[in-house]
Amino acid sequence: MLKRTVRVWLKRDSGQYWPSIYHAMPSPCSCMSFNPETRRLSIGLDNGTISEFILSEDYNKMTLVKSYQAHQSRVIMILFVLEMEWVLSTGQDKHFTWHCSESGQRLGGYRTSAGACGLQFDVETRHVFVGDHSGQVTILKLEQESCSLVTTFKGHTGGVTALCWDPIQRVLFSGSSDHSIIMWDIGGRKGTAIELQGHNDKVQSLSYAHHTRQLISCGADGGIVVWNMDVERQETPEWLDSDSCQKCDQPFFWNFKQMWDSKKIGLRQHHCRKCGKAVCGKCSSKRSSIPLMGFEFEVRVCDSCHESITDEERAPTATFHDSKHNIVHVHFDATRGWLLTSGTDKVIKLWDMTPVVS
Numbered sequence: 001m002l003k004r005t006v007r008v009w010l011k012r013d014s015g016q017y018w019p020s021i022y023h024a025m026p027s028p029c030s031c032m033s034f035n036p037e038t039r040r041l042s043i044g045l046d047n048g049t050i051s052e053f054i055l056s057e058d059y060n061k062m063t064l065v066k067s068y069q070a071h072q073s074r075v076i077m078i079l080f081v082l083e084m085e086w087v088l089s090t091g092q093d094k095h096f097t098w099h100c101s102e103s104g105q106r107l108g109g110y111r112t113s114a115g116a117c118g119l120q121f122d123v124e125t126r127h128v129f130v131g132d133h134s135g136q137v138t139i140l141k142l143e144q145e146s147c148s149l150v151t152t153f154k155g156h157t158g159g160v161t162a163l164c165w166d167p168i169q170r171v172l173f174s175g176s177s178d179h180s181i182i183m184w185d186i187g188g189r190k191g192t193a194i195e196l197q198g199h200n201d202k203v204q205s206l207s208y209a210h211h212t213r214q215l216i217s218c219g220a221d222g223g224i225v226v227w228n229m230d231v232e233r234q235e236t237p238e239w240l241d242s243d244s245c246q247k248c249d250q251p252f253f254w255n256f257k258q259m260w261d262s263k264k265i266g267l268r269q270h271h272c273r274k275c276g277k278a279v280c281g282k283c284s285s286k287r288s289s290i291p292l293m294g295f296e297f298e299v300r301v302c303d304s305c306h307e308s309i310t311d312e313e314r315a316p317t318a319t320f321h322d323s324k325h326n327i328v329h330v331h332f333d334a335t336r337g338w339l340l341t342s343g344t345d346k347v348i349k350l351w352d353m354t355p356v357v358s
Helices: 256-262 303-308
Strands: 005-011 017-024 029-035 040-045 049-055 062-069 075-081 086-091 095-100 106-111 116-122 127-132 136-142 147-154 160-166 171-176 180-185 193-197 203-209 214-219 223-228 286-290 295-301 318-322 327-333 338-343 348-352
Touching: 005 029, 017 062, 029 075, 040 075, 040 086, 049 075, 049 086, 075 116, 086 116, 095 127, 106 136, 106 147, 116 171, 127 160, 136 160, 171 203, 180 203, 180 214, 193 295, 203 327, 214 327, 214 338, 286 303, 295 303
Parallel strands: 116 160, 160 203
Antiparallel strands: 005 017, 029 040, 040 049, 049 062, 075 086, 086 095, 095 106, 116 127, 127 136, 136 147, 160 171, 171 180, 180 193, 203 214, 214 223, 223 318, 286 295, 327 338, 338 348
16 A cells, blocks of 8 residues: 555566556555455545455456445554454544444444554454553454453553464464563463563564464564464563562662661662562573573573573574564465565565465
8 A cells, every 4th residue: 555545466477466456545544454255355544434345356456335434533453354244443543443344334332541553353252352552452242233341451561563363272462562472361261371572673463373373473673483382381470579689688779778787789680581589680690591481582590590491491482584674564374374564665575484384
């Protein structure tokens, strides 16, 4: 999408992609959703409108079916649900809405605590997952013309930038501007939350390959990470509070009484990423990766934990790839194993992920 136009690109016999048709829109385009089965293209606009098109079988013609005002400001995300014939959307107006794709009639809405950038839907239970800029994920139960709040949860220190739902394992993945990914075990009902740390900038997109149980995350740093989720992962421990190092008992700098009594200078507090204990810098001078806890990069650990981590536990559970551009948008075609990325450089790249997602 360039400015106010929507363009279709077709692959020619030469293997190159050439522009086929385009349509001028009344307002800048902000997001889109395409359903290959029905060839229905839903486009969200900056003015809050959603326009729906049907593409011809040869993709050389696009026909406007209907347009309707879904939001009061920019449409952020669109999700077309074929089984329900619903169009779900979020907007800058802090509203989640859903419409009938046949009539364009508004079926209902819900106001979120902040603008939402993540949207997923479970067809079986009719649960919708909405992630917003405050870092919160909201779960709603949708009926034909009403919705009810199921729960909300928060684990990120930054805003939620991407969501991905696995309906088979019934787990939800959330990516954030805090560079992290969290796997929420929704179906297990144990409240398990597994962290994954593999990006140096905000997570822009999450996709899941069900047949291989691999998660694909793309970041604004240009990194594409393929995570093996078919391993027994561990929750990261909560950080413990203490007024002194839980290894050598040296006081931290705010512990004036112990500093006075022991005539020692207070130290800065750190935390071991493996056991969660509050430790001083001297007792946590070592670094190690802990892939099964989601730490693919080396992180601070206390000396005793460093000694206990085996080479087997340090074995990576993810592979890293450089897209060589700052990724803004991603689409993953699971049937072909193709990954499409677009970047701030205005370049669209097509990646064959079958060698790593197989």
